[in-house]
Amino acid sequence: MPVGPAGMLNPVRALGRYSLLMFQAFGSLHELSIYRKNLFDQMVKIGIESIPIVALTAAFSGAVTTVQTAYQLTSPLYPKSLIGSIVAPSMILELGAVVTAFILTGRVGARIAAELGTMRVTEQIDALEAMGLNSVGYLIIPRVLAGVIMFPVLYISAVLVGIGGGIIVADLGGWLEAAEFIDGAREFFNPFDPVFGCIKSLVFGFVITSISCFKGYYTRGGAEGVGRSTTESAVTSCVFILLADLLLAVTLL
Amino acid sequence: MKASNELKVGIAIILSAVAFILGVRFFEDIPLFKGTYDLYTVYDDARGMIVGNAVRISGVDVGSVQEVSLDPETNKVKVRIRLDKQYIVKEGAYTEITGIDALNAVQMVIHQGPPDNPPVNDGDFLPNRIANDLFTSLTESAPGLISRSDSVLVGLDGTITDIGELVQPGSDLRRMFSSFRSSADAIEQLLSEERVRIGRVLANVDTLTTALGETTQGAGDSLAIATQQLNELLRRVDENLAALENTTNTLDSILGKIDQGEGTVGLLINDPALYHQMDSTLENMNALFLDIKENPVRYMRALRLFDIL
Numbered sequence: 001m002p003v004g005p006a007g008m009l010n011p012v013r014a015l016g017r018y019s020l021l022m023f024q025a026f027g028s029l030h031e032l033s034i035y036r037k038n039l040f041d042q043m044v045k046i047g048i049e050s051i052p053i054v055a056l057t058a059a060f061s062g063a064v065t066t067v068q069t070a071y072q073l074t075s076p077l078y079p080k081s082l083i084g085s086i087v088a089p090s091m092i093l094e095l096g097a098v099v100t101a102f103i104l105t106g107r108v109g110a111r112i113a114a115e116l117g118t119m120r121v122t123e124q125i126d127a128l129e130a131m132g133l134n135s136v137g138y139l140i141i142p143r144v145l146a147g148v149i150m151f152p153v154l155y156i157s158a159v160l161v162g163i164g165g166g167i168i169v170a171d172l173g174g175w176l177e178a179a180e181f182i183d184g185a186r187e188f189f190n191p192f193d194p195v196f197g198c199i200k201s202l203v204f205g206f207v208i209t210s211i212s213c214f215k216g217y218y219t220r221g222g223a224e225g226v227g228r229s230t231t232e233s234a235v236t237s238c239v240f241i242l243l244a245d246l247l248l249a250v251t252l253l
Numbered sequence: 254m255k256a257s258n259e260l261k262v263g264i265a266i267i268l269s270a271v272a273f274i275l276g277v278r279f280f281e282d283i284p285l286f287k288g289t290y291d292l293y294t295v296y297d298d299a300r301g302m303i304v305g306n307a308v309r310i311s312g313v314d315v316g317s318v319q320e321v322s323l324d325p326e327t328n329k330v331k332v333r334i335r336l337d338k339q340y341i342v343k344e345g346a347y348t349e350i351t352g353i354d355a356l357n358a359v360q361m362v363i364h365q366g367p368p369d370n371p372p373v374n375d376g377d378f379l380p381n382r383i384a385n386d387l388f389t390s391l392t393e394s395a396p397g398l399i400s401r402s403d404s405v406l407v408g409l410d411g412t413i414t415d416i417g418e419l420v421q422p423g424s425d426l427r428r429m430f431s432s433f434r435s436s437a438d439a440i441e442q443l444l445s446e447e448r449v450r451i452g453r454v455l456a457n458v459d460t461l462t463t464a465l466g467e468t469t470q471g472a473g474d475s476l477a478i479a480t481q482q483l484n485e486l487l488r489r490v491d492e493n494l495a496a497l498e499n500t501t502n503t504l505d506s507i508l509g510k511i512d513q514g515e516g517t518v519g520l521l522i523n524d525p526a527l528y529h530q531m532d533s534t535l536e537n538m539n540a541l542f543l544d545i546k547e548n549p550v551r552y553m554r555a556l557r558l559f560d561i562l
Contacts, residue, residue: 043258160272191305
């Protein structure tokens with residue numbers, strides 16, 4: 001890539017290459033039957049094997065949000081059930097999707113980038129091409145599809161566990177009764193909120209897997225290059241998750 | 254391996270889909286498996302009502318607000334609510350938004366129609382009545398409140414003047430207070446002088462109550478027997494009273510008969526002829542006694558004659 005003043009266009013170039021790669025990948029979607037085994041393999045690796053860490057994170061974020069909300073709501077003017085009204089929508093709208101996405105950037109994105117990067121630097125991708133396989137479709141489609149399909153599943157389990165964690169901590173910690181918490185959560189519940197959360201997690205799934213595939217696929221320069229791709233994929237994914245979060249909130253809410 | 258992966262993914266997706274649907278229904282406060290129905294109503298002012306607010310009948314949550322939409326042409330607010338099927342709304346029901354919008358704690362209340370009316374159907378319209386919130390009703394009733402508080406103040410003024418006269422130096426109240434104070438002083442002095450004795454008295458009372466407590470405990474059986482005897486006594490008194498009442502009744506009927514002129518006594522009492530006869534007889538007897546007193550010899554002679562016989 002050019003450096004100096006011409007390097008200012010590097011991000012634009014990267015965007016172009018990323019878009020072309022995605023077009024190419026989705027252009028081979030008709031070969032999906034060939035990638036079927038690979039797709040389910042990735043769904044298990046990206047989705048199901050991530051459930052424990054996602055649940056753990058969600059439980060703690062729900063619990064901490066509950067305790068901190070209870071700590072802040074000291075005025076006797078507010079009913080205690082307001083804690084539920086704050087924690088449940090926080091989990092559904094923001095924490096369930098975003099915290100999960102950040103966790104998966106580390107767990108899934110880094111793995112994908114390192115995997116593809118290593119395949120690139122050890123010329124396994126070239127070997128695939130030599131065998132006549134469409135390496136873009138074969139490597140990228142299962143990973144991105146698995147991310148898009150499994151992230152909402154992870155989001156739903158994160159929200160359930162997060163709210164459950166909040167309720168348990170509120171009840172055991174003596175902040176408020178479980179029934180009060182649920183009453184409060186019901187008071188301001190909007191059925192669109194979880195749908196919005198699902199849309200968000202689906203977008204985040206696409207952002208994380210596609211960016212790490214892109215970074216991994218275009219790795220250069222040996223082991224060091226693999227390390228760089230992994231770092232770049234994590235950082236870029238995080239930034240684009242935040243951007244997508246804001247964009248979705250502005251457009252859909 | 255392939256089948257196992259597919260199965261895992263399938264189970265995960267189905268479970269999360271079920272959790273999603275049930276979770277949404279749970280937080281919407283709609284029963285998880287039972288049916289629901291929708292009704293709608295139109296307000297001029299939704300007063301901060303939002304999707305998810307509770308709908309209540311007689312204070313019980315029966316559903317929730319599903320949709321709040323503003324009609325741009327009429328500027329009226331259409332509110333769609335979803336109710337649990339087990340709660341039936343009768344025709345003639347009307348809705349009301351209650352709560353305090355300043356705290357964003359509003360809810361819809363459905364006032365049921367007459368119990369004999371048929372139930373409303375899915376998608377029906379419910380009329381409404383806007384209830385005043387706390388601040389509005391305060392503002393509306395303010396003029397009345399002010400005039401009332403005005404008259405209260407005038408009355409209070411008179412009362413205060415009266416009190417002022419009452420507490421003038423030399424008034425009865427003053428004198429009463431001063432004598433009350435001297436009494437209190439005297440009592441206080443007495444208390445301080447007799448502190449030891451009062452202490453002793455109280456100690457004695459304490460011992461006495463303790464002893465009494467013990468006795469009551471010990472004498473529980475005798476008390477029970479005494480109570481039983483008392484009960485027996487009361488029962489007998491009761492019987493006696495019943496007999497007495499019987500007697501009184503009989504007496505009453507006898508007196509009634511007498512009054513009616515039945516029987517000998519009745520005739521005696523109710524026949525004036527007899528009384529007059531007796532009266533004249535007594536008069537004659539009186540005259541006779543007078544005569545005897547004046548001329549005893551006339552009769553003594555006769556007596557003597559009698560003696561001889």
